[in-house]
Amino acid sequence: MITVDAVHDAIFAGDLFLEYLPTVRLADGQCAGCEALVRWRCGDEIIPPMDFIPLIENTPVSGLLTYWVIDTMGQEMGDWMRRCDDIHVAVNVPPEVLGRGGVEYAGYKANLLSVRNRVVLEITERGAPDRLGLEELKEIAGRDVMIAMDDVAVDENNLLVLSRVPVDVIKVDRDFVASIGTDRATRSMERLEALIAIGRHLVVAEGVEHAAQAKRLNEIGVQFAQGWLFSKPLRAEAMMDWHARHAAGHAFY
Numbered sequence: 001m002i003t004v005d006a007v008h009d010a011i012f013a014g015d016l017f018l019e020y021l022p023t024v025r026l027a028d029g030q031c032a033g034c035e036a037l038v039r040w041r042c043g044d045e046i047i048p049p050m051d052f053i054p055l056i057e058n059t060p061v062s063g064l065l066t067y068w069v070i071d072t073m074g075q076e077m078g079d080w081m082r083r084c085d086d087i088h089v090a091v092n093v094p095p096e097v098l099g100r101g102g103v104e105y106a107g108y109k110a111n112l113l114s115v116r117n118r119v120v121l122e123i124t125e126r127g128a129p130d131r132l133g134l135e136e137l138k139e140i141a142g143r144d145v146m147i148a149m150d151d152v153a154v155d156e157n158n159l160l161v162l163s164r165v166p167v168d169v170i171k172v173d174r175d176f177v178a179s180i181g182t183d184r185a186t187r188s189m190e191r192l193e194a195l196i197a198i199g200r201h202l203v204v205a206e207g208v209e210h211a212a213q214a215k216r217l218n219e220i221g222v223q224f225a226q227g228w229l230f231s232k233p234l235r236a237e238a239m240m241d242w243h244a245r246h247a248a249g250h251a252f253y
Contacts, residue, residue, distance in 0.1 A: 007040075007052050008061045011068050015041050018072050019233035021226050022242055023088070023204060026218040029250035031243045033088035035122070035226065036073045037233050038065065063097040067106040074110025076236040081115040087243060090120035090148060098123070117144040120169060124150050148204070154188040167201065172222070174207025180216050189220060196221040211253035218253075 010016055020034040040047040056062045069091050077089050093103060103121070112119055148169035154176045176188055196203055205217050208227030217225060229252055234242055 002047070002052050002055060004056050004059050004061050007056050008064065010040055010042070011061075011064060016065075016068065017041060017235075018069065018076065019235055020077070020089075020239035021233045022231045022239065022246070023090070023224050023226050024230045024246070024252070025249075026205075026214060026222060026225050029230075029246065029252050030248065031087070031246040032224055033090070033118070033120075034234075034239055034243075035090040035120075036069060036077075036092075038069055057094060058096050062094050063102055066091075066093055066097050067102055070103070070106040070112070071110045074107075074112045077239075078111055078115070080240050081112075081118055084243070084247075085118075086247070088118045088120050088146065090122050092150065093121045093123055095123050117146070120146045120148050122148040122150040122169075122171065123167075151206075154192050169202045169204060170195070171204045171206055174227075177205050177207045177209075177213055177217070177227070180213045192222070193220045215253045 017039050019037050019039055021037055022034050023032045024030070025032050038049050038053075040049075040052060053065075056065065073089060073091055081087060081089060097103065107113060107116065107119065146168045148171055149167045150171045151173045152170050153173055172192065176192075179188070192203070195201070202224065203222045204224040204226065205213075205222050206226050208214050208217070208225040208229045210229060213227075214225060214229055231242055
């Protein structure tokens with residue numbers, strides 16, 4: 001049974017591990033980095049994050065898991081980030097842990113401060129940070145750490161959220177990407193084009209599975225994408241090998 005206590009125990013039992021989803025530059029297929037994704041090995045079963053992450057939101061285990069992810073990512077990818085100055089690595093940070101000092105300390109303990117300008121902190125669009133969280137985001141932004149808003153639905157309501165939070169990157173949700181080519185995508189596509197034209201944010205499209213989606217996103221100015229068209233999530237060594245094979249670009253469409 002998946003419970004908050006079970007997730008807590010799994011962290012200390014060594015049952016969690018990270019995979020990394022490549023991020024690709026749409027213009028030329030070059031690998032621009034990756035996103036760290038947590039997995040839970042429970043016996044012979046691999047439990048995906050959406051089966052346990054929502055359960056621990058707004059509990060102390062949420063912060064504990066976040067710090068574990070930052071520490072593990074630093075151990076696995078820190079040397080690679082120091083060798084390759086053209087890649088970024090993103091980690092998910094729930095809004096409730098911001099403003100408490102733990103994220104910065106975890107980055108320090110993970111020896112990531114020297115590459116902090118290539119660490120991307122992704123906060124979910126489902127909830128905005130509180131006052132302390134917003135203050136930390138502003139401080140982090142002043143130290144060259146990139147902030148991304150994750151799972152952004154392309155609608156007018158999100159413009160207010162984006163105006164309040166100092167974000168560098170917008171990650172467009174997979175529902176929008178899946179709708180490309182349908183009538184319901186037209187209005188959202190226009191909004192996204194207008195947002196890109198302002199030039200304040202980098203845009204990453206999530207869940208790209210077909211070459212036609214990648215081609216259309218590139219046409220409207222979306223700079224980066226993730227999805228199974230490019231690669232499934234990979235363990236650390238495989239991710240570094242994937243980057244080496246795609247560092248000079250690759251034709252995906």
